[in-house]
Amino acid sequence: MWMYLGLLAALFLGLHSLCKKHAVQGNEVFPVLLGTVSSGFLFVASFYLFSVFYPDYAQENGYDFQQIPWKTHGFIFIKSAIMAASWVLAYQALKHLPITIVTPIRSAGPFFTFIGAIVIYKESPNLYQWIGFFLIIFSVILYSRIGKKEGINFKRNKWIFAIIGATFLGASSGLYDKFLIQNLSLNPQTLQFWFCLYTILILLIILSITWFPYAExxxxxxFRWSIIAVGVLLQAADYFYFKALQDPEALIMLLSAIKRSQLIIAVVIGGLVFKEKNKRKKLIPLAGILIGVFLILYS
Structure with a gap:
C-alpha cells in the first residue's frame, strides 16, 4: 500500500514542478516561495480549524491534529530550517535554469537518500537496487552534457551548484522525515501544519532583509495563480508521502526513488509547455532514470 501512496505523491509533485516553473519565471523568487508555503499552510490550516470545531468527526476520518511537546516542536523546526535552505537554493536555480535540467539533477536525491538509508537506518539494498541507483546517477551525468549545449557549464554555473546543494538538503530532509514519522510518531497533518508555520517564520526573516526594504x-x-497551486499541490504530495512513511515496512530509499517518477510529467510535459531545447535528447537520460526507478520497484 505504501508504494501506491508514493506514486500518488509523485503525481502531485510532477504537477507541482510545472506550476513552480510558471510561478518563478521572470519573478522575484523569495516572495514566490513565501506565497507558496503560505498557501499550503492555509490549505492545511483549514483542516486544523475543522478539527478544532468538529473534533469527533475529524478523528473518525483520520485527520485529527496531535498535541505535541516543545521538544518535538524543536525537531520540526530543524526540518523547517533544512527545507527553507533547500527551497531558497532550488527556486533560485529554477529561475535561471531550464526545468528539463533542474528536475533531473533533483532526481539524484534518491542516491543521497540511498546512502543515508544504509548508514542510518540499516536498510539493505540488493543487486537490482544498486544497479538502479547508479543508473540514475549516470543518467544525470548525461543531462550535464546536454546542458552544455544550452550554454550551461556545469563546472562554472553557480546555479548548478545551487540545485546540487538543494538536492542534498532535500535528501537529508527525507531521511529526517522517517525519524519524525516513525520515531516521534507524528501523523502527517500535524507535521505539515507546524512545519509550514515555522518555515513561514524563517522566510519572513529572510524577506525582511532581502525584499521588504526594497521598493523596486x-x-x-x-502574483500568479500558480503560486497558490504550488503550495496546495506540495501539501497534497507531502500528505501521501508521510502516510506512506507511517507504514513500518516502508523503505525510505524506495519511496525516494518512486517519487522520481514525477519526471514523466516535469520533463516531457514541461518541455512542451515551456518550449525548452533538446527535448528529444533529454528523453534518453530520462529513460535511464525511469529504468533505474523500475529496477528499484522490481527488486
Missing amino acids: KRKAFK
Whole structure:
C-alpha cells in the first residue's frame, strides 16, 4: 500500500514542478516561495480549524491534529530550517535554469537518500537496487552534457551548484522525515501544519532583509495563480508521502526513488509547455532514470 501512496505523491509533485516553473519565471523568487508555503499552510490550516470545531468527526476520518511537546516542536523546526535552505537554493536555480535540467539533477536525491538509508537506518539494498541507483546517477551525468549545449557549464554555473546543494538538503530532509514519522510518531497533518508555520517564520526573516526594504523589488513581484497551486499541490504530495512513511515496512530509499517518477510529467510535459531545447535528447537520460526507478520497484 505504501508504494501506491508514493506514486500518488509523485503525481502531485510532477504537477507541482510545472506550476513552480510558471510561478518563478521572470519573478522575484523569495516572495514566490513565501506565497507558496503560505498557501499550503492555509490549505492545511483549514483542516486544523475543522478539527478544532468538529473534533469527533475529524478523528473518525483520520485527520485529527496531535498535541505535541516543545521538544518535538524543536525537531520540526530543524526540518523547517533544512527545507527553507533547500527551497531558497532550488527556486533560485529554477529561475535561471531550464526545468528539463533542474528536475533531473533533483532526481539524484534518491542516491543521497540511498546512502543515508544504509548508514542510518540499516536498510539493505540488493543487486537490482544498486544497479538502479547508479543508473540514475549516470543518467544525470548525461543531462550535464546536454546542458552544455544550452550554454550551461556545469563546472562554472553557480546555479548548478545551487540545485546540487538543494538536492542534498532535500535528501537529508527525507531521511529526517522517517525519524519524525516513525520515531516521534507524528501523523502527517500535524507535521505539515507546524512545519509550514515555522518555515513561514524563517522566510519572513529572510524577506525582511532581502525584499521588504526594497521598493523596486516589491514592485517587480507578480502574483500568479500558480503560486497558490504550488503550495496546495506540495501539501497534497507531502500528505501521501508521510502516510506512506507511517507504514513500518516502508523503505525510505524506495519511496525516494518512486517519487522520481514525477519526471514523466516535469520533463516531457514541461518541455512542451515551456518550449525548452533538446527535448528529444533529454528523453534518453530520462529513460535511464525511469529504468533505474523500475529496477528499484522490481527488486
